[in-house]
Amino acid sequence: MKCLRIRNIDQGAIMKLNKILKNAFLVVFACLALSACASSMTSNQAVAFVIAVTMCFLSMMTGVELIQGSFHGWAPEWLTETVSQLSMMSNFNEISKGAIDFGNFLYFFSLITMGLLINSLIIEIKKA
Numbered sequence: 001m002k003c004l005r006i007r008n009i010d011q012g013a014i015m016k017l018n019k020i021l022k023n024a025f026l027v028v029f030a031c032l033a034l035s036a037c038a039s040s041m042t043s044n045q046a047v048a049f050v051i052a053v054t055m056c057f058l059s060m061m062t063g064v065e066l067i068q069g070s071f072h073g074w075a076p077e078w079l080t081e082t083v084s085q086l087s088m089m090s091n092f093n094e095i096s097k098g099a100i101d102f103g104n105f106l107y108f109f110s111l112i113t114m115g116l117l118i119n120s121l122i123i124e125i126k127k128a
Contacts, residue, residue, distance in 0.1 A: 023095045026108040027088055031056045033115025040122040059111075063087025 035052035042048050061067050062083050071080045084090055088111075091104045 020096050023092060026095070026105075026112075027060075027092050030059070030088060030108055030111045030115070033112045033119070034059065037115045037119045037122070040119045040126075059086075060088045063090030063093075 031052075034055045035048075038052035038055055039045075039048040041051065064087075068080055068084055071083065088108075091107045094101060095104045
C-alpha cells in the first residue's frame with residue numbers, strides 16, 4: 001500500500017483553519033451552557049429546546065449588521081453599540097482574525113461560567 005504524499009500544502013491556511021475550529025469550540029460551549037440553563041428552567045423538553053434555540057440565535061445574531069440596522073432608527077447609539085459588543089458572532093469574528101484578544105476570551109469564558117452557574121442555581125432552587 002502506497003502512502004500518498006500531498007505536495008504544495010499551504011500550511012498557513014491549515015493553521016488558520018485549525019485556529020478557527022478551536023475558537024468555534026468557544027461558541028459551541030457557550031451555546032451548550034445557555035442550552036443547559038434553558039433546560040433547567042422547564043421540565044418540558046420541547047419548550048426547553050425552543051428557549052435554547054431562541055437564546056442562542058439572539059446571542060449570535062445581535063452582532064449582524066442587518067439586525068443592528070433595525071435598531072438605528074429608534075434606539076440610542078450607545079444601546080446599539082452595547083448590543084453589538086454582547087454578540088457571540090462579533091466576538092467570534094474578532095478572535096478568528098488571528099489575534100486573540102483577552103477581552104473576547106473573557107467574554108466567552110464569562111458567558112459559559114454564568115450559564116453554568118445559573119443552571120446550577122436553578123437546579124438547587126428546584127430541589128428545595
